[in-house]
Amino acid sequence: MARNKIALIGSGMIGGTLAHMIGLKDLGDVVLFDIAEGIPQGKGLDIAQSSPVDGFDSRLTGVNDYAGIEGADVCIVTAGVPRKPGMSRDDLLGINLKVMEQVGAGLKKYAPKAFVICITNPLDAMVWALQKFSGLPTSHVVGMAGVLDSARFRYFLAEEFKVSVEDVTAFVLGGHGDSMVPMIRYSTVAGIPLPDLVKMGWTSKEKLDQIVQRTRDGGAEIVGLLKTGSAYYAPAASAIAMAESYLKDKKRVLPCAAHLSGQYGVKGTYVGVPVVIGAGGVERVIEIDLSKAEQKMFDNSVAAVQGLTEACTKIAPHLAGK
Ligand SMILES: NC(=O)c1ccc[n+]([C@@H]2O[C@H](COP(=O)([O-])OP(=O)(O)OC[C@H]3O[C@@H](n4cnc5c(N)ncnc54)[C@H](O)[C@@H]3O)[C@@H](O)[C@H]2O)c1
Numbered sequence: 001m002a003r004n005k006i007a008l009i010g011s012g013m014i015g016g017t018l019a020h021m022i023g024l025k026d027l028g029d030v031v032l033f034d035i036a037e038g039i040p041q042g043k044g045l046d047i048a049q050s051s052p053v054d055g056f057d058s059r060l061t062g063v064n065d066y067a068g069i070e071g072a073d074v075c076i077v078t079a080g081v082p083r084k085p086g087m088s089r090d091d092l093l094g095i096n097l098k099v100m101e102q103v104g105a106g107l108k109k110y111a112p113k114a115f116v117i118c119i120t121n122p123l124d125a126m127v128w129a130l131q132k133f134s135g136l137p138t139s140h141v142v143g144m145a146g147v148l149d150s151a152r153f154r155y156f157l158a159e160e161f162k163v164s165v166e167d168v169t170a171f172v173l174g175g176h177g178d179s180m181v182p183m184i185r186y187s188t189v190a191g192i193p194l195p196d197l198v199k200m201g202w203t204s205k206e207k208l209d210q211i212v213q214r215t216r217d218g219g220a221e222i223v224g225l226l227k228t229g230s231a232y233y234a235p236a237a238s239a240i241a242m243a244e245s246y247l248k249d250k251k252r253v254l255p256c257a258a259h260l261s262g263q264y265g266v267k268g269t270y271v272g273v274p275v276v277i278g279a280g281g282v283e284r285v286i287e288i289d290l291s292k293a294e295q296k297m298f299d300n301s302v303a304a305v306q307g308l309t310e311a312c313t314k315i316a317p318h319l320a321g322k
């Protein structure tokens with residue numbers, strides 16, 4: 001059987017980490033693409049030279065021409081610019097929208113059958129624009145944010161309860177911005193919902209509120225510490241989980257920025273919701289029951305995302321007709 005081909009569009013901090021993880025997990029051959037000459041080639045060669053030590057056979061190559069991604073099964077897009085301290089993700093919209101137009105053209109020409117995972121920020125607006133620029137089916141263009149935000153939520157909860165991260169399930173709905181909605185009611189420790197854990201005296205409502213806020217601020221916390229860019233280890237691990245579910249038809253249920261066509265009362269917008277990812281791409285959008293308060297927070301988050309997509313159509317009016 002032929003090996004999977006995984007193209008990484010953008011070979012910066014996340015792109016390099018992705019390439020390394022794909023090698024270590026032996027998920028397939030990797031093509032690193034970037035506009036910066038030498039960076040994808042150098043990272044590819046460096047990681048390839050670790051393969052005899054770690055015992056993997058992935059072939060890694062670096063390119064500056066989209067032709068190199070031809071026939072990719074999966075493309076993970078991190079091309080663009082990350083934020084620095086004092087910036088919001090939304091400040092990246094203008095610059096990264098131009099990058100999405102170039103990437104979309106490259107995907108359309110060379111990898112129209114790929115499963116595409118967009119990571120570039122501001123995430124929900126960029127994946128929306130990338131789908132339109134590329135013309136690929138909405139089932140095959142998805143955004144990574146919910147897996148990361150949920151992983152942060154799970155990690156903070158596991159720390160609070162002093163239990164294994166493995167036994168904490170949690171997820172975050174909505175856009176990947178300040179208005180994201182960590183779902184307390186649907187989060188558990190070994191199946192015990194968080195509100196029950198409050199009743200059992202494991203934690204307090206105030207402490208949970210602090211954890212929710214720390215989750216919302218999770219990206220900014222790392223940006224404030226790193227100062228030169230944003231998180232990359234956890235984002236890369238999150239995208240790998242999505243790629244693996246597609247490549248191995250695992251049908252994992254993961255929160256992702258998915259195209260909504262009426263679910264949750266939303267049409268034509270990408271926003272974070274639980275989906276099933278399998279060989280068919282996004283095979284199902286799962287509509288969970290929301291309380292009035294949860295629905296209000298979700299609607300508020302959707303409105304924030306729609307504000308950004310409107311801003312995109314002002315910068316690139318041709319997006320409106322796509
Ligand atoms: N969705 C999420 O949860 C999430 C998490 C972390 C980071 N991000 C976003 O991911 C993006 C990448 O982050 P990073 O830390 O890897 O940044 P980085 O600066 O390390 O890497 C970005 C790479 O993109 C390349 N690039 C720039 N313009 C390009 C173009 N037109 N075509 C191809 N390549 C181009 C750059 O040369 C650079 O190598 C940022 O926008 C960041 O905000 C999103």
Ligand SMILES: O=C(O)C[C@H](O)C(=O)O
Pocket residue numbers: 082083089121176218219220222223230231235
């Ligand atoms: O916060 C950022 O700018 C990067 C990313 O969206 C994150 O959540 O880590």
